[in-house]
Amino acid sequence: MxxxxxxxxxxxxxxxxxxxVFLYWLDANRLSQGMLISVLxxxxxxxxxxxxxxxxxxxxxxxxxxxxGFMSIGAYTTAILIIPVRSLDGVYYMNGVHPAIxxxxxxxxxxxxxxxxxxxxIALLLGGALAALIALLVGLAVLRLKSDYLAIATLGxxxxxxxxxxxxxxDQITNGSYGLNKIPNFPxxxxxxxxxxxxxxxxxxxxxxxxxxxxxxxxxRAFKAIREDExxxxxxxxxxxxxxxxxxVISSFxxxxxxxxxxxxxxxxxxxxxxxxxxxxxxxxxVIGGIGSVTGSVVSAFLVTAAKEWWLRFFDQPLSxxxxxxxxxxxxxxxxxxxxxLMVVVLIYRRGLFGTNEFSWAGLIKRLxxxxxxxxxxx
Amino acid sequence: MSMTTILQHCxxxxxxxxxxxxxxxxxxxxxxxLRLINFAHGDIFMMAGYFMIFSLxxxxxxxxxxxxxxxxxxxxxxxxxxxxxxxxxxxRMSIMISAIGVSYLLQNLSTYLFTAxxxxxxxxxxxxxxxxxxxxxxxxxxxxxxxxxxxxxMILMALINRTKTGMAMRAVSKDFxxxxxxxxxxxxxxxxxxxxxxxxxxxxxxxxFTDRMSVTPFSGTLPGLKCFVAAVFGGIGNIPGAVxxxxxxxxxxxxxxxxxxxxxxxxxxxxxxxxxxxVRPTGLFGEKSVEKV
Numbered sequence: 001m002x003x004x005x006x007x008x009x010x011x012x013x014x015x016x017x018x019x020x021v022f023l024y025w026l027d028a029n030r031l032s033q034g035m036l037i038s039v040l041x042x043x044x045x046x047x048x049x050x051x052x053x054x055x056x057x058x059x060x061x062x063x064x065x066x067x068x069g070f071m072s073i074g075a076y077t078t079a080i081l082i083i084p085v086r087s088l089d090g091v092y093y094m095n096g097v098h099p100a101i102x103x104x105x106x107x108x109x110x111x112x113x114x115x116x117x118x119x120x121x122i123a124l125l126l127g128g129a130l131a132a133l134i135a136l137l138v139g140l141a142v143l144r145l146k147s148d149y150l151a152i153a154t155l156g157x158x159x160x161x162x163x164x165x166x167x168x169x170x171d172q173i174t175n176g177s178y179g180l181n182k183i184p185n186f187p188x189x190x191x192x193x194x195x196x197x198x199x200x201x202x203x204x205x206x207x208x209x210x211x212x213x214x215x216x217x218x219x220x221r222a223f224k225a226i227r228e229d230e231x232x233x234x235x236x237x238x239x240x241x242x243x244x245x246x247x248x249v250i251s252s253f254x255x256x257x258x259x260x261x262x263x264x265x266x267x268x269x270x271x272x273x274x275x276x277x278x279x280x281x282x283x284x285x286x287v288i289g290g291i292g293s294v295t296g297s298v299v300s301a302f303l304v305t306a307a308k309e310w311w312l313r314f315f316d317q318p319l320s321x322x323x324x325x326x327x328x329x330x331x332x333x334x335x336x337x338x339x340x341x342l343m344v345v346v347l348i349y350r351r352g353l354f355g356t357n358e359f360s361w362a363g364l365i366k367r368l369x370x371x372x373x374x375x376x377x378x379x
Numbered sequence: 380m381s382m383t384t385i386l387q388h389c390x391x392x393x394x395x396x397x398x399x400x401x402x403x404x405x406x407x408x409x410x411x412x413l414r415l416i417n418f419a420h421g422d423i424f425m426m427a428g429y430f431m432i433f434s435l436x437x438x439x440x441x442x443x444x445x446x447x448x449x450x451x452x453x454x455x456x457x458x459x460x461x462x463x464x465x466x467x468x469x470x471r472m473s474i475m476i477s478a479i480g481v482s483y484l485l486q487n488l489s490t491y492l493f494t495a496x497x498x499x500x501x502x503x504x505x506x507x508x509x510x511x512x513x514x515x516x517x518x519x520x521x522x523x524x525x526x527x528x529x530x531x532x533m534i535l536m537a538l539i540n541r542t543k544t545g546m547a548m549r550a551v552s553k554d555f556x557x558x559x560x561x562x563x564x565x566x567x568x569x570x571x572x573x574x575x576x577x578x579x580x581x582x583x584x585x586x587x588f589t590d591r592m593s594v595t596p597f598s599g600t601l602p603g604l605k606c607f608v609a610a611v612f613g614g615i616g617n618i619p620g621a622v623x624x625x626x627x628x629x630x631x632x633x634x635x636x637x638x639x640x641x642x643x644x645x646x647x648x649x650x651x652x653x654x655x656x657x658v659r660p661t662g663l664f665g666e667k668s669v670e671k672v
Contacts, residue, residue, distance in 0.1 A: 063472055141657050147471055148416050149656055152607060156649025159604070163646035276600060280483050287476055332491030339484035346477045347465055 069158025074256025179270025396629025405576030421603015455577025614665025
C-alpha cells in the first residue's frame, strides 16, 4: 500500500516536471507557437473557473449560475489595480479617473520596486477577497434557496453585478460601457525565474491543488454529504449553513482569481464579456468533463478551449473539397456543433468524460494493463 | 415630470407588461407541471420573432401571424419531446442543464442562420396606427397588448378550470406520480402545456417586437429571465400571479428607464427576485407547500 502511494507521487512529480519543461520550451519558442500558447493559457484559466464551479455544483450540489459575476468582480479589481499609471488617463479618457483610485495608484507607483513586482498577485488576491466578501454577504440570503431558485438567484446576482459595472454612475471607477483596456500581461514570478508565460499555469495549479485538498478533507466529505441528501446530512450533525457558505465563498474566490487572470490574458475587458453566455460556456465545460470530477473539469477545459479556438476553426470558414463547395460551413457553424455536442452529452452520455471519477496513476496503469492482457501482472 | 409624461410612460409600461405576462405564463405552466425552469422559453420567444420576419416577407399578415403561431407551437412541443422527455426520471439538475443547453443551441443556431446583426422587425400597418387621446398618443399595439393579454388569460383560465384537459393539468401539477397512477396521459399533458406556453410566447413576441423594431439572437435572454422573475413574483404555478408579476415588472422597468436609470432596470428585476424569494418564497399568490422527508 505504502509503496503505491510513493510511486504515484513520483509519477505526479515527474509529470509536473515534464509539463514544466514543456512550458519552458514553449517560452523559448513563443514566437512560433502563438496559437498553442494562447489556447493553453485560456484553457488554464477556464480550468480554474470550471473547477471552482464544479466545487459548488458537483461536490456541494448547489446549482449556481453566478460564475460570470464573480469573475467580473475579480477582473475589474485586478484591472483597476494594475493598469499602468501613465495609461490611466488614456483609458478613462471619457470621464476621468476617480481621484481615490488615482491617488492609490500613484502611491503604489512610488513604492519600492520589490513591492511593485508582487502587486499583480496582490491585485488578484484582492479581487478574490472582494468576491469572497460579496459571496459571504449574498450567501447569507441566497443559500437558503433550493436548487433551481438558487440557480436563478445567482444568475440574477451576476446580472446585477454586470449592470453596476456598466452603469454611468460608476463611470470613474469602471469606465462604464467603455470597459478597461491596456491591462498588462501576466507578471513573471520569482524575479523572472518563472517567465510571465508560465504564471497562469502556476496559479491555476496551486488553486486547483487547494480545491482538491479541500474536497479530500473532512469539509469535502461534508460537502458531498450535503450533495447526496441535505436532510440526512443535517441529521448527522453537519451544519448545512456553514458548509454551503464555505463552498460558495471559496468557489467565488477562485472564480474571481480566474477572472483577474482572464483580464490579464485578454488585455481589455468590458461588462459585456461577463454576460450569461460566459457562465453557460463554463457550465458546458463542467458538464462535458463530468459533474463531480476535478480531473474532468481540467481536462475538458483544455479540450473545449482547444477545439473551440483552434481545431474546429475550419467550421467557420467556407470549405471546398475537390472543387465542390461543402455546404453549412460558415460563421457560427462551430458554435452550433458545440451546442449539439453539449445536448448529446446531456441527453446520452450523462456522465461526461470522467463521470465522478478522478484521475489516478493506479487507475491509468490498470487501464493500460487491461488493454494489453498479454503482459503478466507484476507487483 | 408632468402628469402627461407619467401617464404616457405608464401606458408603455402596461403594454410591455402585457407581453411579459404572456411569456411569464409559459414559465409558470411548465414549472407547475415539470418543476423545471424552462431556460429555453426566452429563446422560443426570440425564434418566434424570426419566424414572423420570414413569414411576413412572403405572406400577407393574417397568414404570417398564423404561420408564426403554428411553427412556434410545434417547436415548443418538439423541444420538450427531444430534450426534456428523455430526462423525466433524471435528477432535476440534469433537466435544467438540458434546458440551458437548448437555450444555448437556439441562440447559436439563430446566430448561424440569421447572423448576429439585428434584423428589422416588419411593421404590420394596422398595429402601428397612432391614436391620440388628449395629449396622450399611443399606437394601436400599445392598447391592444394589455387587452389581448387579459382576454387570452381568461380563455386559458376557463380552459384550465372547466375542461377535462385543464383538470388533468391541475392534477399533474398537484402530484405527478399520483396523476400518472390515475391513468392521466402525462406525456400528452406535458405536450399541451408546452404548446400553450409556446403559443402565448409567440403572441407575446409579435406584440413585443412590433414595438421594438429589431430582433437579434440574444434578444430573448433578458426578457425570458425577467418573465421568469415575474412568474416567481406572482407565485410560481399561479397564472393570475404571473400576469400581475408581468405587468408589475413591465411598469416599474419603464418608469426606471424614464427616470434615467436604464442600466439599473435589469438589476432591479433580479433584486426584486432575491428580495421576494427571501421574504415570501411562494410569491404573491402562491400556495404554501410543506416539504416532507
